[in-house]
Amino acid sequence: xxxxxxxxxxxxxxxxxxxxxxxxxxxxxxxxxxxxxxxxxxxxxxxxxxxxxxxxxxxxxxxxxxxxxxxxxxxxxxxxxxxxxxxxxxxxxxxxxxxxx
Amino acid sequence: xxxxxxxxxxxxxxxxxxxxxxxxxxxxxxxxxxxxxxxxxxxxxxxxxxxxxxxxxxxxxxxxxxxxxxxxxxxxxxxxxxxxxxxxxxxxxxxxxxxxxxxxxxxxxxxxxx
Numbered sequence: 001x002x003x004x005x006x007x008x009x010x011x012x013x014x015x016x017x018x019x020x021x022x023x024x025x026x027x028x029x030x031x032x033x034x035x036x037x038x039x040x041x042x043x044x045x046x047x048x049x050x051x052x053x054x055x056x057x058x059x060x061x062x063x064x065x066x067x068x069x070x071x072x073x074x075x076x077x078x079x080x081x082x083x084x085x086x087x088x089x090x091x092x093x094x095x096x097x098x099x100x101x
Numbered sequence: 102x103x104x105x106x107x108x109x110x111x112x113x114x115x116x117x118x119x120x121x122x123x124x125x126x127x128x129x130x131x132x133x134x135x136x137x138x139x140x141x142x143x144x145x146x147x148x149x150x151x152x153x154x155x156x157x158x159x160x161x162x163x164x165x166x167x168x169x170x171x172x173x174x175x176x177x178x179x180x181x182x183x184x185x186x187x188x189x190x191x192x193x194x195x196x197x198x199x200x201x202x203x204x205x206x207x208x209x210x211x212x213x214x215x
Contacts, residue, residue: 004111011118015144018125028134030191034141035128037183041144042121044172045152049114052152052159060168067172071179078186081194 005053012046029081033074040070106158113155120148133198134191138184145180149173 019042022035044066047059120143127140153169160166191197192207199205 001107001111004114007115008118011115011122015118015121015125018122018129022128022137028191028196030134030187030196031137033187034134034138038121038124038128038141038144041141041149042125044149045117045121045144048152048156048169049118052110052114052156055159057160057162057165057168060165060172063172064168064175067175067179071175071183074183075186078183078190081190 001053005049008046008049012042012049016042030078033077033081037070037074040066106161110155110158113151113158117144117148117150117152117155120144120151124148133201134196135188135198136201138188142180142184146176149176 016039019035019039023032023039026032044063047062047066051057051059124141124144128137131137131140150173153173157166157169160169
């Protein structure tokens with residue numbers, strides 16, 4: 001089981017580092033939201049793998065909380081992010097006053 | 102029996118880790134938002150389920166498996182909603198690279214200005 005733990009540490013660490021690269025480079029808010037979702041999935045996988053390695057279920061409620069928080073965070077950011085407006089779109093008061101999206 | 106369950110758990114855990122790594126590589130290498138979203142669904146659903154299955158095979162108590170099933174069910178319910186919200190926001194704000202789209206079924210029905 002120790003070899004599996006080392007293997008998982010390398011895999012999840014590499015995945016987290018690559019995800020952090022995307023979070024840093026962007027370029028848009030939505031890219032960062034997607035990458036943050038993946039980072040959260042990697043963290044959940046790491047906590048679950050740790051619980052599996054030690055046969056210790058103390059951290060399992062953390063997984064529930066993490067999944068709830070990740071969902072709420074990504075949906076609210078995606079809901080309110082307008083990002084960079086396309087160059088052809090001319091902002092009009094009507095569309096600005098009607099946030100029905 | 103215990104050894105078999107441990108081996109199965111190890112296989113599931115490593116498979117989940119590989120899916121996470123695949124998503125990390127795809128996040129760096131893929132060209133635009135929608136293709137990255139395609140790759141990121143893998144650890145969020147299949148990878149997470151594999152890791153949870155591996156964790157359940159190691160813990161083997163009813164309470165822990167119930168918690169893991171709860172986490173898995175929640176991931177299955179919420180991942181499509183979050184991906185839909187992100188994809189819709191990306192499409193409506195024009196952050197989708199249209200030259201990479203094979204077909205765009207929303208092209209005839211342009212969304213309102215963002």
